[in-house]
Amino acid sequence: MLRHLRMTAAAGLAAAMSMTASADEISFTDHEGRTVSLARPAERIASIPIPMASTLIAIDGGTERLVGMNPRAKSAILEGILGEIFPTAKDISSDITAPNFIPNVEELAATRPDLVIQWAGRGPDYVDPILNAGLTTMLISYGTEAKTREYMTWAAEAMGKPERIAALIDWREQVLQEIQSKTAEIPEEDKPSVLYLLRAQEVLRTSGEEGNYNAFYIKLAGGKVASASLPAGWADVNAEQIAAWNPDVILLNSFEDELRTDRIYNDPILGLTNAAQGKRIYKMPLGGYRWDPPNQESPLTWMWLAKLLHPEIFQYDLREEMKKAYKTIYGHDLNDEQIDTILRVETQGEAADYAQFKAE
Amino acid sequence: MSMTETAGEMPRPSLARIGRRIGMFGSLTVALVVSMVFALSAGRFEISPLRLLEIIHACVSNGFVVANEIDARIVLLVRLPRLLLAALCGGALAIGGTALQGVFRNPLVSPQVLGISQGAAFGGALMILIGYSGIVLLGAAFLMGLVALILVGFIARIDGRTEVLSVILSGMIVGALFAALVSILQFVADPNSSLPAIVYWLMGSFSTATWERLGMAVPGLALGLTLVWLLRYRLNVLALDDMEARSMGINPERERWYIFAAIALMTGTTVAVAGVVGWIGLVVPHAARILVGEDHRTLVPAAGLVGAAYLVFIDTLARTATSAEIPLGVLTALIGAPVFGLLLRRHFREANRA
Secondary structure, three states, X not given: OHHHHHHHHHHHHHHHHHHHHHHHOEEEEOOOOOEEEEOOOOOOEEEOOHHHHXXXXXXXXXXXXXXEEOHHHHHHHHHOXXXXXXXXXXXXXXXOEOOOOOEOHHHHHHOOOOEEEEEOOOOHHHHHHHHXXXXXXXXXXXXXXXXXXXXXHHHHHHOOOHHHHHHHHHHHHHHHHHHHHHXXXXXXXXXXXXXXXXXXXXXXXXEOOOOOHHHHHHHHOOOEEOOOOOOOOEEEEOHXXXXXXXXXXXXXXOOOOOOOOHHHHOOOOHHHOHHHHOOOEEEOOEOOOEOOOOOOOHHHHHHHHHHHHXXXXXXXXXXXXXXXXXXXXXXXXXXXXXXHHHHOOOOOOOOOOOHHHOOO | OHHHHOOOOOOOOOHHHHHHHHHHHHHHHHHHHHHHHHHHHOOOOOOOHHHHHHXXXXXXXXXXXOOOOHHHHHHHHHHHHHHHHXXXXXXXXHHHHHHHHHHHOOOOOOOOOOOHHHHHHHHHXXXXXXXXXXXXXXXXHHHHHHHHHHHHHHHHEEOOEEOHHHHHHHHHHHHHHHHHHHHHXXXXXXXXXXXXXXHHHHOOOOOOOOHHHHHHHHXXXXXXXXXXXXXXXXXXXXXXXXXXXXXXXXXXXXXXXXXXXXXXXXHHHHHHHHOOOOOHHHHHHHHHHHHHOOOHHHHHHHHHHHHHHHHHHHHHHHHHOOOOXXXXXXXXXXHHHHHHHHHHHHHHHHHHHO
């Protein structure tokens, strides 16, 4: 009798446990169509793509769960404002991969991650070693706003913090709708043509429109993509080709640290484009992450660009918006000096319409 | 065969032969001029031929001051230095290849064989990684090209003598070493900033050509070209075997190192200003040999003209065919490899018949 009772109790307990397990179990389909399952929220996450590390810190509101990241992600965090907000980031391992995204599996396994995040679409060499080590892996790709929201949502779910991501996604949608409703009314001929340069120091590199996030926000902010005639993907172009496009605005990437707007103003050809003549060359800001690719701060990128392309239409106070956003995302109160650094107020020179971003 | 007969006492060329030679060099020069005019007028920014003439006329009559209009600047500050740099590098690479093939009596060698290109590539890539550009990058590329050559010299010199075979093998060793060093740089490079620049530069491109850069390239290339030009008679002798050459009172080893130094200078400088431009030094000497024969006194200038015209044409294609620039190395290999294959088949067919 006692034994029977014990068995029933054990069975009941097992059933109850499996019930809680299935209730807690996290499952989603990643960007390569694989099912990613976690028995419980991941306490330890290693991220191989560069921007993802800052996104994870943002969603978690701290650095505790990030156990490994790309060395370049670490340098970006330590040199930028994120390292100021979260000084503990410097203790996180960056030996799990070389900058080239090929995992160092033993280092990776040594961080004992519950979840590894890796790029999708780069082939089995980037993924199989991680899977062979028996580690749960989520593969992500970017290029569109939809994908960004997807991987941010999965990351939040994996950490058991879906409520954190809802606020961030709502914010993205709300800002997107607001900007879109205003740019929809701008006639085509009033939209400036905008060229984003991913590289400009040695080579001039840009992209066509398809699957390109920069093209997405240029159009969102009421601009035309100057390099739209290029096929999808990054390509090197020459100064002559840029002169033929003759963009009204040039956006310089935030990746090349040494790159300044002088590079364009002093160029014998690029210095004669509408953009240079109109002093409309801007270097992308560097916040919690670089503002060029999709990230947790993207709506700020959109607002910044919308205000630069159509200052008469968009009336946001960007500095206020940044303070609000940093409070929500990182729990941090931005001061004026930090905002100036992020927006590169000092180094943009006398760029047109940039005075609107200065502190009053 | 002409190579041996021209080596010793040179027979006086007949009038008909001189006439043929003038005709040949005349048409090669015309081909070079045509490719340069084509390069000047072709581009992504449309400039009509009439406007082109206007621009050139205005520039000349204003004492070579470039007007502030964008089309004038494109012609005079982008296309002109670029096509001149391409012509100069094409000529130098072709002449370097010709000289090297003569010295080694081997039609399959090129500056890559001595490891010079790889050495120069390492020097340049290292500077990109550290964050230097411009003259520092050029200097490092050239210096590392020379270091590669000196290393080859050290390894190849056994018991005070340097044999052709040991030079080729040493070149392969040094080339492999520097190729590995370049790979290490690519491995540690930041995919966000320095890596794309290194990769792009290793594929070769004249897109960064300016008058300033042309000015940086001229001394090295001119010195190298002059050296090969002065030694063009000796190349015929060096193409014989060492015993014969020594019997004619020439120290083949010393002469060979002069040629190597000239080639290092030209290859290092080219890599420094345009990255690794492959295939020119291998393919062009063959084309030139078909046109003018084996005598280096005519082969060297012919290869120079063909190389210059060829690279100007290829570079024009690279920058105009699509809105994105096609990497130069891709085009030179795509065109060079099949042409080389054809030449090789023809070479062996003739050798079999003989």
